[in-house]
Amino acid sequence: MEVRHLWKSLIVLGIVLxxxxxxxxxxxxxxDHLTEGLSYGHLIQCPENPYIVAxxxxxxxxxxxxxxxxEGFRLINGTPIENITLTYSLENITEYxxxxxxxxPGQYFLFVTASNQSESVFSYIYIFRGxxxxxxxxxxxxxxxxxxxxxxxxxxxxxxxxxxxxxxDCDD
Amino acid sequence: MSYPFxxxxxxxxxxxxxxSVSLQGLPDHGMQLYLPIGWDPVVMTDELAAAIRTMTTRxxxxxxxxxxxIVLLLIPLLIAxxxxxxxxxxxxxxxxxxxxxxxKLLLVKSGLVFILIATTVTVGAITGLIFYYPFSIDVVxxxxxxxxxxxxxxxxxxxxxxxxxxxxxxxxxxxxxIGLWVGIYIMIPGQSIPPFLxxxxxxxxxxxxxxxxxxxxxxxxxxxxxxxxxxxxxxxxIALALGILFLYFSIMVFxxxxx
Numbered sequence: 393m394e395v396r397h398l399w400k401s402l403i404v405l406g407i408v409l410x411x412x413x414x415x416x417x418x419x420x421x422x423x424d425h426l427t428e429g430l431s432y433g434h435l436i437q438c439p440e441n442p443y444i445v446a447x448x449x450x451x452x453x454x455x456x457x458x459x460x461x462x463e464g465f466r467l468i469n470g471t472p473i474e475n476i477t478l479t480y481s482l483e484n485i486t487e488y489x490x491x492x493x494x495x496x497p498g499q500y501f502l503f504v505t506a507s508n509q510s511e512s513v514f515s516y517i518y519i520f521r522g523x524x525x526x527x528x529x530x531x532x533x534x535x536x537x538x539x540x541x542x543x544x545x546x547x548x549x550x551x552x553x554x555x556x557x558x559x560x561d562c563d564d
Numbered sequence: 565m566s567y568p569f570x571x572x573x574x575x576x577x578x579x580x581x582x583x584s585v586s587l588q589g590l591p592d593h594g595m596q597l598y599l600p601i602g603w604d605p606v607v608m609t610d611e612l613a614a615a616i617r618t619m620t621t622r623x624x625x626x627x628x629x630x631x632x633x634i635v636l637l638l639i640p641l642l643i644a645x646x647x648x649x650x651x652x653x654x655x656x657x658x659x660x661x662x663x664x665x666x667x668k669l670l671l672v673k674s675g676l677v678f679i680l681i682a683t684t685v686t687v688g689a690i691t692g693l694i695f696y697y698p699f700s701i702d703v704v705x706x707x708x709x710x711x712x713x714x715x716x717x718x719x720x721x722x723x724x725x726x727x728x729x730x731x732x733x734x735x736x737x738x739x740x741x742i743g744l745w746v747g748i749y750i751m752i753p754g755q756s757i758p759p760f761l762x763x764x765x766x767x768x769x770x771x772x773x774x775x776x777x778x779x780x781x782x783x784x785x786x787x788x789x790x791x792x793x794x795x796x797x798x799x800x801x802i803a804l805a806l807g808i809l810f811l812y813f814s815i816m817v818f819x820x821x822x823x
Contacts, residue, residue, distance in 0.1 A: 404573055404574065404577055405573050408580065408581055412581060429600060429601035431601075434596050436592075436595075437696075468608040498699050503599075509601070531695075
C-alpha cells in the first residue's frame with residue numbers, strides 16, 4: 393500500500409459522493425383520501441429545503457402542517473392546531489409547487505387535513521429532496537479537493553523536513 | 565499480502581452508493597397515522613411512537629440488506645481471484661518460503677478479506693444513514709444488525725477459503741463459493757430450507773427479520789418466518805462455530821499441502 397496512490401482513491405470517492413448528491417429522490421408521496429372529518433399524519437425525515445408538490449382532485453382546499461414529532465404528540469393528545477408551534481404550514485391550498493424552508497433538517501410530523509371538515513378531499517402530496525443535496529455534495533467536493541491537493545502538493549518535502557527536524561534532537 | 569488502495573476505496577464507494585440509493589426510496593407504510601375525528605389519543609400516541617421506531621429500524625435494515633446481496637457474490641470472487649489464483653502463479657510458493665508459519669499465513673489472508681468486506685460494508689451503511697436518515701441512528705439497532713452481518717461475512721470468508729485451499733483453483737473456488745452461498749440463498753423464499761438452517765447460515769437474515777420484519781428489501785425475496793432474539797442468537801452462535809471449524813480445517817489442509 394503506497395500512500396502516494398491515495399489521491400486516486402480520494403478523487404474517485406469524491407466523484408461518487410458528488411454523483412449521489414445529484415440523484416433525485418422522493419421522501420414521501422401519499423395520496424390521502426380525506427373523507428369527512430378524516431385527517432392523516434405522516435412521519436418523515438427531510439432536509440431543510442424539501443420541494444413540495446401538493447394537489448387535489450375535486451377542487452376543494454386542504455391544509456398541510458409541518459411540526460416536530462414532539463408537537464405531533466401534543467397534537468395527537470388533543471391540543472388544538474392553533475396552540476401548536478408549527479414549523480411550517482400551508483393552509484387552505486388547492487395546489488402548491490415549490491421549495492419550502494424548514495430551517496433545520498430532521499424528523500417532522502406532517503398533518504394533512506381538509507379545510508372544511510364536512511367535505512371529502514382527495515389530496516396528493518409529493519415531497520422531494522432538493523437537488524443537489526448540499527451536505528453530500530460538500531463532502532464529495534472536499535474529498536475531491538483533498539485528493540487533488542495530495543496529488544500536486546509536495547508532501548514528500550514536508551515528510552523529509554519532519555524527519556530531519558521533528559525528532560527533537562537538534563537545537564533549533 | 566496487501567490490498568492496494570483502489571480496491572478498498574472502490575469497495576467503499578460501491579457500498580456508500582448502494583446504501584444511499586437504498587435509503588433514497590424508503591417505503592412509508594407503518595409511518596402513517598389515520599386520524600378520524602375523535603381519534604383515541606392513547607392509541608395514536610402509541611402509533612406515532614411505533615412510527616418513529618419503524619423509521620429507525622427500517623432505515624438501518626435497508627442500508628445493509630442490498631450491500632449484503634453484493635457481498636454474496638463479492639467474497640467468493642475476491643477469494644478466488646486473490647488467493648486461489650496465487651496457487652497457480654507461484655505466489656504461494658514464495659509466501660510459504662518466508663519464516664511465517666502456514667497457519668498464520670492463512671489466518672492473515674482470511675483476516676484481510678474479512679476486515680476489508682466487513683469494514684467497507686459497515687462504513688458504507690453508516691455513511692448512507694448519516695447522509696439520509698441522520699436522526700434515525702440507534703446504536704442498539706445498528707449493533708443488532710451489524711454483528712450478525714460480520715458473523716455472516718466471517719462464515720462466508722472461511723468457507724470460501726476452505727474451498728480455495730482444497731481446490732487450489734480460482735474457477736472452482738468462484739463457482740463453488742457462489743454456487744454454495746447464492747444457491748442456498750435463492751432456495752430460502754421457496755421454503756425448501758428449514759428456517760433454522762437459514763438462520764444458521766445467514767444470521768444477517770435472522771437479524772433483519774427480527775429488527776425490521778416488514779422490511780420488504782429491494783429484492784423479491786421476503787423472509788417468511790417470524791424471528792425472535794433467540795433465533796438470532798442461535799444463528800449467530802452456530803455460524804460463528806461453523807466459521808471457526810472451516811478456518812481450522814483450512815489451516816490443517818494448507819499445512820499438509822505440497823506447493
